[in-house]
Amino acid sequence: xxxLFITLLVAVxxxxxxxxxxxxxxxxxxxxxxxxxxxxxxxxxxxxxxxVDFWASWCTPCKRSFPWMNELEVRYHDSGLTxxxxxxxxxxxxxxxxxxxxxxxxxxxxxxxxxxxxAFDVKGMPSSYLIDREGRVAAVEEGFHDERxxxxxxxxxxxxxxx
Amino acid sequence: xxxxxxxxxxAPDGEAATDPPxxxxxxxxxxxxxxxxxxxxxxxxxxxxxxxxxVVALRYLDYRDWQPGARRMTVRNPSLYxxxxxxxxxxxxxxxxxDAMSGASPLYHDxxxxxxxxxxxxxxxxxxARLTKYIDGNALAFGVAGSYERDYKSRAASFEWRRASADxxxxxxxxxxxxxxxxxxxxxxxxxxxxxxxxxxxxxxxxLSSDSLVESSLTWSDGRGYYSDPYKLLDTRPDRRRIFAWxxxxxxxxxxxxxxxxVAYRYxxxxxxxxxxxxxxxxxxxxxxxxxxxxxxxxxxQGAANFYRDPPFPEGSVQGEPYTADTRLSAYGAITAGMRxxxxxxxxxxxxxxxxxxRQRAGWRAGGGGSSGLLEFSARWIEFGLExxx
Amino acid sequence: MxxxxxxxxxxxxxxxxxxxxxxxxxxxxxxxxxxxxxMRFDAEPLAARATTHVYQSKEGAAGGGAVGGGGCGCN
Numbered sequence: 132x133x134x135l136f137i138t139l140l141v142a143v144x145x146x147x148x149x150x151x152x153x154x155x156x157x158x159x160x161x162x163x164x165x166x167x168x169x170x171x172x173x174x175x176x177x178x179x180x181x182x183v184d185f186w187a188s189w190c191t192p193c194k195r196s197f198p199w200m201n202e203l204e205v206r207y208h209d210s211g212l213t214x215x216x217x218x219x220x221x222x223x224x225x226x227x228x229x230x231x232x233x234x235x236x237x238x239x240x241x242x243x244x245x246x247x248x249x250a251f252d253v254k255g256m257p258s259s260y261l262i263d264r265e266g267r268v269a270a271v272e273e274g275f276h277d278e279r280x281x282x283x284x285x286x287x288x289x290x291x292x293x294x
Numbered sequence: 295x296x297x298x299x300x301x302x303x304x305a306p307d308g309e310a311a312t313d314p315p316x317x318x319x320x321x322x323x324x325x326x327x328x329x330x331x332x333x334x335x336x337x338x339x340x341x342x343x344x345x346x347x348x349v350v351a352l353r354y355l356d357y358r359d360w361q362p363g364a365r366r367m368t369v370r371n372p373s374l375y376x377x378x379x380x381x382x383x384x385x386x387x388x389x390x391x392x393d394a395m396s397g398a399s400p401l402y403h404d405x406x407x408x409x410x411x412x413x414x415x416x417x418x419x420x421x422x423a424r425l426t427k428y429i430d431g432n433a434l435a436f437g438v439a440g441s442y443e444r445d446y447k448s449r450a451a452s453f454e455w456r457r458a459s460a461d462x463x464x465x466x467x468x469x470x471x472x473x474x475x476x477x478x479x480x481x482x483x484x485x486x487x488x489x490x491x492x493x494x495x496x497x498x499x500x501x502l503s504s505d506s507l508v509e510s511s512l513t514w515s516d517g518r519g520y521y522s523d524p525y526k527l528l529d530t531r532p533d534r535r536r537i538f539a540w541x542x543x544x545x546x547x548x549x550x551x552x553x554x555x556x557v558a559y560r561y562x563x564x565x566x567x568x569x570x571x572x573x574x575x576x577x578x579x580x581x582x583x584x585x586x587x588x589x590x591x592x593x594x595x596q597g598a599a600n601f602y603r604d605p606p607f608p609e610g611s612v613q614g615e616p617y618t619a620d621t622r623l624s625a626y627g628a629i630t631a632g633m634r635x636x637x638x639x640x641x642x643x644x645x646x647x648x649x650x651x652x653r654q655r656a657g658w659r660a661g662g663g664g665s666s667g668l669l670e671f672s673a674r675w676i677e678f679g680l681e682x683x684x
Numbered sequence: 685m686x687x688x689x690x691x692x693x694x695x696x697x698x699x700x701x702x703x704x705x706x707x708x709x710x711x712x713x714x715x716x717x718x719x720x721x722x723m724r725f726d727a728e729p730l731a732a733r734a735t736t737h738v739y740q741s742k743e744g745a746a747g748g749g750a751v752g753g754g755g756c757g758c759n
Contacts, residue, residue, distance in 0.1 A: 217703065245714065371737065545724075578722035
C-alpha cells in the first residue's frame with residue numbers, strides 16, 4: 132500500500148508541468164554544462180543568492196549587461212552571489228565568438244535546445260531571474276536597461292543580507 | 295512614412311542625338327510628374343524599443359544612362375545618414391542626399407530655345423529627419439522632409455504609429471503624410487504652381503517562423519494641383535492624382551547555404567492609368583571572412599497613362615484635354631540586374647560596393663502592348679557605401 | 685477605386701499568414717536568425733533610399749512602405 136502511494140506520488144510529481152518562474156515560487160531546476168565541461172546544478176546552489184541570466188550572441192543589449200554582471204560578480208561573489216548566464220544560441224561557436232569580444236567573469240552555461248528558457252517561460256531576450264537563498268524567484272527582469280541596474284543591485288544586497 | 299522624394303529625370307525618348315543640350319533639360323529631368331508616393335522612411339529604428347546602437351552611413355552613387363545613339367546623362371549622388379538613440383526611449387535619425395546632374399536627357403519637344411547649356415550641371419538637395427518615441431511596445435514617429443532645387447521645392451511632414459504584439463512576432467503600422475510642392479519653371483510656363491498630396495499607410499509584419507517573416511503594406515495617396523511638365527510642349531496633365539500601392543516582402547533564412555532569400559512584389563494602381571507591377575528577388579550569401587555577396591534581379595512592367603500618346607508628336611493631342619508625350623508614362627517593361635559585395639570589419643564597420651544594370655523596353659511589357667515608337671533605354675549605377683555602428 | 689482591392693489585399697495576406705502550414709512563430713530565445721541584418725527590412729536605410737531615388741526618376745512611381753518589426757525582439 133505504501134509502495135503504491137509512493138509510486139503514485141512520484142508519478143504525479145514527474146508528470147507535473149514545469150513551473151513558470153513567477154516571483155514567490157520555487158525556480159525551475161536545471162543542470163547545464165559550462166564550457167569547461169562541468170555541470171552547474173541550480174539545486175546545489177541552494178543557500179546562495181543566484182542571478183540567472185538568459186543571453187545570446189545575437190542579443191545586442193547583452194553587450195552592455197555583461198560588463199555590469201562582471202562587476203556584480205567581483206563585488207558580491209564572496210558575500211554569497213552566484214551568477215549563472217545561460218546561453219541559448221543554436222550554434223556554440225556564435226556564443227564563443229561573443230565571449231571572446233565580451234569576456235565573462237561569471238559562470239556561463241549552454242542550453243542550445245531551449246529547455247531551460249521554456250521552463251522559466253522567458254518572455255523576451257535578455258531575461259534575468261533573481262533567486263533567493265531558499266530557491267524562490269525574488270524578481271524577474273525582462274530586457275536589460277541601464278536605469279534598472281541600481282534597483283536590481285539593491286535587491287541583490289537585500290537578499291544577501293537575509294542570512 | 296517616407297517623405298516623398300522627388301522623381302528625377304524625364305523619360306528618354308527618340309530625340310535626335312544632334313540637338314544641343316539645354317539648361318532646362320536638367321531641371322526638367324528633376325521635375326517630375328512627380329510621384330511622390332511615400333513609403334515609410336527606411337530606417338534602422340525598430341518597432342519595439344529604442345535602438346541600442348547608433349549608426350552613421352555614407353554613400354556615393356554614380357549613375358549614367360544612355361539610349362542607342364543618344365546622349366548620356368550622368369548623376370552623382372553623395373548621401374549621408376545618421377541614427378542616434380537618445381536615452382532608452384527616443385531615437386532621432388536623418389539623411390541628406392545631393393544630386394548633381396549633367397549631360398542631357400533627350401527630350402522630345404521642349405520649349406526652351408537658345409541656351410547652350412553644355413557642361414552645365416543642375417543641383418538638388420534633399421533631406422529628411424525623424425524623431426521616434428518608444429513606449430511599451432509602441433513607437434510614435436514624427437518626420438519632416440524637404441527637397442530643394444532651382445525650380446522645384448517640396449516640403450512634407452509625416453506621422454506614424456507602430457505597435458508590436460506581446461510576443462513581438464506581429465507588428466502593425468499606420469501612418470499619414472502631407473506634402474506641398476512648389477513649381478516655378480525656368481521657362482516661365484509654370485509660374486507659382488503648387489501641388490498638395492496626402493498619403494495614408496497601413497501595414498503589418500508577421501514573423502512566420504524562426505527563419506522567415508513577411509511584411510505587407512497598403513498605401514493610398516491623393517494629390518491635387520499641378521502635375522504637368524512645363525518643359526514639354528502641350529504637356530497637360532489632370533490636376534488630381536490618386537494612387538494605391540500594395541507592397542509585400544518576404545525574407546527567409548536558409549541555414550544550409552547560410553544565405554537569405556528576399557523577395558518583394560508591388561502592385562500599383564494610378565488614376566493616371568499607368569498601373570504597374572514590380573517583382574524583385576535577392577540572394578544574400580554569407581561568405582568567409584565577413585564578406586557578403588548579394589545578386590539581385592528585378593522586373594517592372596507598367597501600362598501607359600490614359601493621356602499618353604505615341605509619337606509622332608503632337609498626334610493625338612486635343613485642345614483642353616490632358617495630353618503627354620512623356621515616355622515615362624508610356625507602356626513598357628524593365629529589367630534590373632545587380633550585384634553587391636559587402637565586408638564587415640571589427641568595430642561595427644561595414645563597407646560595400648554595388649553595381650546595377652537597368653534596361654527599359656516597350657517590348658518587355660508583360661502581356662505585350664508596349665508603347666510604339668520608343669527607343670530602348672539603359673542605365674547603370676555604381677555605389678560605394680561605408681557604415682559604422684556605435 | 686482601390687478600396688475594394690485594398691480590402692482584398694489585406695484579407696489575402698492575412699489568410700496566407702494564418703493558414704500557412706509553416707506559420708510557427710518562434711519563442712523569444714529562438715529569434716537569432718531574425719536578428720541578422722539580411723533578415724531585416726530596415727537594415728540599410730541609405731542604400732534603400734539611394735535605390736528608390738533612382739527608380740523614382742526612371743519609373744515615376746516607387747512606393748509602398750516598410751512597417752518595421754521582425755528582428756530579435758530584444759529589450
